[in-house]
Amino acid sequence: MQRRPPGIPDPFKSIRISVTTFPFSAIVGQDEMRRALLIAAVDPSVGGVLVFGDRGTGKSTAIRGLAALLPKMKAVVGCPYSCDPAKPAEGCPHCAMAAGKRVSHLVPVPVIDLPLGATEDRVVGALDLERALTLGEKAFEPGLLARANRGFLYIDEVNLLDDHLVDLLLDVAASGINTVEREGLSVRHPARFVLVGSGNPEEGELRPQLLDRFGLAVEVTTPTDLPTRIDVVRRRDAYERDPAGFCAAYEKADGAIRKQLTAARTRLATLTVPDETLEAAARLCLTLGTDGLRGELTLMRTARALAAFEGAGTVGIDHLTRIAPSALRHRLRRNPLDESGSTARVAKAVAEVFGP
Amino acid sequence: MSDPWHDALRVARLVAEDPHGCGGVLVRAGAGPVRDAWLQTLRDAFPRDAPWRKLPGGIADDRLIGGLDLAATLSAGRPVSQRGLLAEADGGLVVVPMAERLPAGTAARLAAALDTGTVRVEREGLAETRAARFGLILLDEGIGEDERAPEVLAERLAFRIDLTAVSWRDTHVHSSDRASSPAHLSRSPPHPEVPASAGLEGGLQGPMRSLDASASIRHLGMRAEGTGEGSGEDAVAALCQVAAALGVMSLRGPLLAARVARIAGRLGGRDAPVEADTIEAARLVLAPRATRLPPSPEDAEQPPEEPAEKSGPDPADGEASADSDNQTTTALDERVVEAARAAIPAGLLAQLMGGPRPRAPKAGRIGAAAASARSGRPAGSRPGDPRSGRLALVETLRAAAPWQRLRRQDGEGRRIKVRPEDIRLTRFKLRTETTTIFAVDASGSATLERLAEAKGAVELLLAEAYIRRDKVALVAFRGSGAELVLPPTRSLVRAKRGLSALPGGGGTPLASGLDVATQVALSVRRGGGTPVLVMLTDGRANIARSGEPGRAKAGADALGAAAAFRATGIRAIFIDTSARPQESARRLAAAMDARYLALPYADAGQVSGAVKALGEEAR
Numbered sequence: 001m002q003r004r005p006p007g008i009p010d011p012f013k014s015i016r017i018s019v020t021t022f023p024f025s026a027i028v029g030q031d032e033m034r035r036a037l038l039i040a041a042v043d044p045s046v047g048g049v050l051v052f053g054d055r056g057t058g059k060s061t062a063i064r065g066l067a068a069l070l071p072k073m074k075a076v077v078g079c080p081y082s083c084d085p086a087k088p089a090e091g092c093p094h095c096a097m098a099a100g101k102r103v104s105h106l107v108p109v110p111v112i113d114l115p116l117g118a119t120e121d122r123v124v125g126a127l128d129l130e131r132a133l134t135l136g137e138k139a140f141e142p143g144l145l146a147r148a149n150r151g152f153l154y155i156d157e158v159n160l161l162d163d164h165l166v167d168l169l170l171d172v173a174a175s176g177i178n179t180v181e182r183e184g185l186s187v188r189h190p191a192r193f194v195l196v197g198s199g200n201p202e203e204g205e206l207r208p209q210l211l212d213r214f215g216l217a218v219e220v221t222t223p224t225d226l227p228t229r230i231d232v233v234r235r236r237d238a239y240e241r242d243p244a245g246f247c248a249a250y251e252k253a254d255g256a257i258r259k260q261l262t263a264a265r266t267r268l269a270t271l272t273v274p275d276e277t278l279e280a281a282a283r284l285c286l287t288l289g290t291d292g293l294r295g296e297l298t299l300m301r302t303a304r305a306l307a308a309f310e311g312a313g314t315v316g317i318d319h320l321t322r323i324a325p326s327a328l329r330h331r332l333r334r335n336p337l338d339e340s341g342s343t344a345r346v347a348k349a350v351a352e353v354f355g356p
Numbered sequence: 357m358s359d360p361w362h363d364a365l366r367v368a369r370l371v372a373e374d375p376h377g378c379g380g381v382l383v384r385a386g387a388g389p390v391r392d393a394w395l396q397t398l399r400d401a402f403p404r405d406a407p408w409r410k411l412p413g414g415i416a417d418d419r420l421i422g423g424l425d426l427a428a429t430l431s432a433g434r435p436v437s438q439r440g441l442l443a444e445a446d447g448g449l450v451v452v453p454m455a456e457r458l459p460a461g462t463a464a465r466l467a468a469a470l471d472t473g474t475v476r477v478e479r480e481g482l483a484e485t486r487a488a489r490f491g492l493i494l495l496d497e498g499i500g501e502d503e504r505a506p507e508v509l510a511e512r513l514a515f516r517i518d519l520t521a522v523s524w525r526d527t528h529v530h531s532s533d534r535a536s537s538p539a540h541l542s543r544s545p546p547h548p549e550v551p552a553s554a555g556l557e558g559g560l561q562g563p564m565r566s567l568d569a570s571a572s573i574r575h576l577g578m579r580a581e582g583t584g585e586g587s588g589e590d591a592v593a594a595l596c597q598v599a600a601a602l603g604v605m606s607l608r609g610p611l612l613a614a615r616v617a618r619i620a621g622r623l624g625g626r627d628a629p630v631e632a633d634t635i636e637a638a639r640l641v642l643a644p645r646a647t648r649l650p651p652s653p654e655d656a657e658q659p660p661e662e663p664a665e666k667s668g669p670d671p672a673d674g675e676a677s678a679d680s681d682n683q684t685t686t687a688l689d690e691r692v693v694e695a696a697r698a699a700i701p702a703g704l705l706a707q708l709m710g711g712p713r714p715r716a717p718k719a720g721r722i723g724a725a726a727a728s729a730r731s732g733r734p735a736g737s738r739p740g741d742p743r744s745g746r747l748a749l750v751e752t753l754r755a756a757a758p759w760q761r762l763r764r765q766d767g768e769g770r771r772i773k774v775r776p777e778d779i780r781l782t783r784f785k786l787r788t789e790t791t792t793i794f795a796v797d798a799s800g801s802a803t804l805e806r807l808a809e810a811k812g813a814v815e816l817l818l819a820e821a822y823i824r825r826d827k828v829a830l831v832a833f834r835g836s837g838a839e840l841v842l843p844p845t846r847s848l849v850r851a852k853r854g855l856s857a858l859p860g861g862g863g864t865p866l867a868s869g870l871d872v873a874t875q876v877a878l879s880v881r882r883g884g885g886t887p888v889l890v891m892l893t894d895g896r897a898n899i900a901r902s903g904e905p906g907r908a909k910a911g912a913d914a915l916g917a918a919a920a921f922r923a924t925g926i927r928a929i930f931i932d933t934s935a936r937p938q939e940s941a942r943r944l945a946a947a948m949d950a951r952y953l954a955l956p957y958a959d960a961g962q963v964s965g966a967v968k969a970l971g972e973e974a975r
Contacts, residue, residue: 119478132759
């Protein structure tokens with residue numbers, strides 16, 4: 001009888017797996033990416049984060065880490081769309097039926113992975129197979145978009161997503177409502193989520209329409225200085241050797257960020273953007289020649305979220321200039337070839353408008 | 357130089373120990389007895405019941421990821437799921453033949469499973485997560501630099517071995533070795549009581565010869581006093597430094613090396629990896645990824661012996677002890693670099709001599725492979741009206757099957773009821789995808805005239821192509837021949853990089869340039885795309901097809917190539933880049949049946965307008 005070498009799992013064992021995630025606070029460097037994700041967590045209305053860059057830079061790790069870090073939210077018990085008990089979404093079919101007597105509970109903020117092989121019926125939702133087959137009932141089984149409501153929808157390798165799925169997402173991301181008309185069902189339900197995409201530009205370009213849906217775009221690169229590189233590998237290595245112990249060591253740091261997030265969300269409502277900052281945002285967008293008002297709006301919202309996260313009393317020019325590259329780099333009417341140049345152009349415009 | 361076959365056997369042993377932890381192996385070799393022998397060795401190293409699955413290139417998602425089991429669902433009257441190949445391979449290996457032709461989509465699905473150890477099924481009404489902790493064996497049969505397994509997968513695998521240079525005889529020599537030393541490559545992992553050196557015997561003989569053995573031993577003794585934890589940390593730092601020295605940019609390199617060092621330690625019956633394990637990991641994991649040669653030890657400021665002498669820690673001075681720590685790290689690195697250097701493939705130097713190797717050609721096949729996957733082959737199915745496409749019968753039945761019970765209540769009869777919404781059509785990729793092939797004259801005369809302006813024009817056209825989501829390819833001709841700088845791709849970043857790295861100078865081998873461009877255009881057309889050629893040259897050919905100089909012969913060859921191009925019926929535009937429009941260029945354009953534009957008169961906007969019109973006509 002051969003002994004199974006360690007590390008080889010029994011293929012016939014149960015398929016339940018518990019997966020720990022690498023703590024968000026243990027990520028070394030990649031400040032821009034972390035900041036963008038936290039801003040989206042503070043104010044979901046900024047409209048999503050696109051992370052583009054080199055391989056092996058911890059894009060997926062950061063997003064999965066964020067999922068574990070987010071403070072829990074109140075949701076209506078039994079609502080498949082996790083509606084807020086204080087303010088259920090208008091189109092929610094579940095909460096409209098059960099008006100008046102809503103029980104709430106705390107649930108983790110959904111961070112839903114949209115795998116590349118997903119079929120359309122699972123993304124938008126479809127007739128419930130099990131019930132249709134066994135009971136002969138027509139019932140709607142919510143899909144991934146429903147589960148992502150009030151949370152995050154994460155697409156790794158977003159540039160490889162099938163075109164027909166991209167079309168679906170574009171529509172839902174714009175309206176916040178998912179409309180299902182299939183298999184004799186007619187359902188509308190809320191699907192308001194923060195779209196997070198990651199990918200590598202070498203694998204292909206993103207459709208301009210999809211690019212536009214993202215509020216923030218960050219570029220990640222492999223760190224080049226040795227101490228940082230050693231630190232990254234060391235932490236990852238330590239995590240792999242003892243995931244539970246490693247997570248425990250960073251629990252406190254994760255908790256601190258969680259507290260900061262909660263505080264930022266309450267502060268966000270009271271934080272107003274002074275006219276001076278609004279004007280600066282407008283001037284910056286004019287200088288860069290961005291299309292429409294979307295750029296200004298995102299710039300203002302992200303600057304406000306950043307100020308809230310940092311506990312600032314007001315939204316200053318400083319917040320604006322720091323967030324400008326992420327908020328504007330993918331909105332420039334630009335030579336599409338000039339991928340690296342767009343960051344530099346934003347920096348130049350910032351220097352021009354606000355002085356060195 | 358270390359022996360590739362020996363290393364390959366050692367790699368097989370390490371992968372068998374922890375297939376998912378290693379990621380797997382990229383095997384560069386043609387199909388043949390050597391590769392078969394290696395695969396057999398690998399298989400022998402695995403427990404007999406460990407799964408071993410072969411992944412055919414054109415695998416559909418329902419087999420790869422899993423989905424609804426049609427037959428079982430129908431007979432059971434409830435949804436029954438079917439495990440996909442990745443879930444079936446949990447705990448074993450997935451073998452991908454012809455990995456260089458793997459479509460980008462399949463590669464991305466494999467990469468996701470490798471990262472998480474699970475496969476998410478969100479298909480056909482099923483939502484489940486299954487374990488998929490497999491190792492991946494990519495059998496890369498590519499020829500030349502351009503044909504490579506997708507980098508997105510290759511970089512997630514710890515090992516890359518190249519068996520192209522291993523002869524069948526070499527494998528026999530070691531096979532007899534193996535018979536005489538049972539500890540090497542035995543089927544079961546070595547027991548802890550086996551001396552530590554036994555497990556390493558195979559892999560370490562080569563590099564140990566080139567190392568300062570006494571320094572190693574001293575170093576080992578010194579480390580033994582430290583904690584196991586400490587030596588692990590030290591090894592990580594050393595591996596990072598080696599990776600930096602070898603130009604391995606992605607951090608997955610050192611990370612995988614650290615894992616392999618641990619696996620090697622475990623194979624040797626140790627709790628924590630020792631220096632030999634670290635050295636081995638660097639040699640097997642980092643060296644094959646090298647993009648540049650490490651600085652030689654003579655260049656290093658610190659001779660390797662020094663740190664060992666200085667290593668007595670000075671507890672009074674924290675700074676100094678930190679300093680000496682750093683130096684021991686340096687010493688370990690140097691030995692690790694040394695071992696890695698010995699394992700760097702011989703071809704690397706030649707590659708490096710040819711100038712900086714861009715990342716582009718490596719990844720370039722991804723675009724091409726993705727293109728071949730759309731070569732009129734069915735690419736999934738979609739709902740639709742059967743009058744507007746080809747019916748996908750199985751998919752339609754699959755869509756109808758779950759609802760049969762429900763529908764029977766509405767009417768009667770035992771036949772399968774198919775409703776219009778069940779109908780699925782086979783999805784083919786559109787044939788209207790345009791690929792613009794730029795053939796750029798980078799010869800000396802063009803450089804003098806205005807290569808920079810030609811580049812500018814191409815860039816503008818690339819921008820246009822981006823907006824239309826067209827593909828682009830770039831052929832350059834200069835000196836004695838022409839080359840495909842950029843295979844058809846949609847990545848503008850790569851196109852831009854290829855263009856800016858284009859050197860100028862040399863003769864004008866116009867005929868060769870046209871030949872290569874024609875070949876590319878034809879292969880695009882075979883792939884179901886619509887090619888459009890944009891030729892930028894001054895039309896003054898002076899290198900014949902044979903590579904010999906001479907204007908008369910070269911001109912005749914060019915006209916011949918132009919006639920051959922004309923016969924294909926592919927649309928083309930000819931942009932004359934000379935300062936004064938040339939009669940020869942005009943003649944050539946006429947021979948190609950191409951639209952002629954002289955750059956001096958054509959401003960950039962006019963050029964792009966003309967190309968756009970051409971693309972639309974071609975459709």
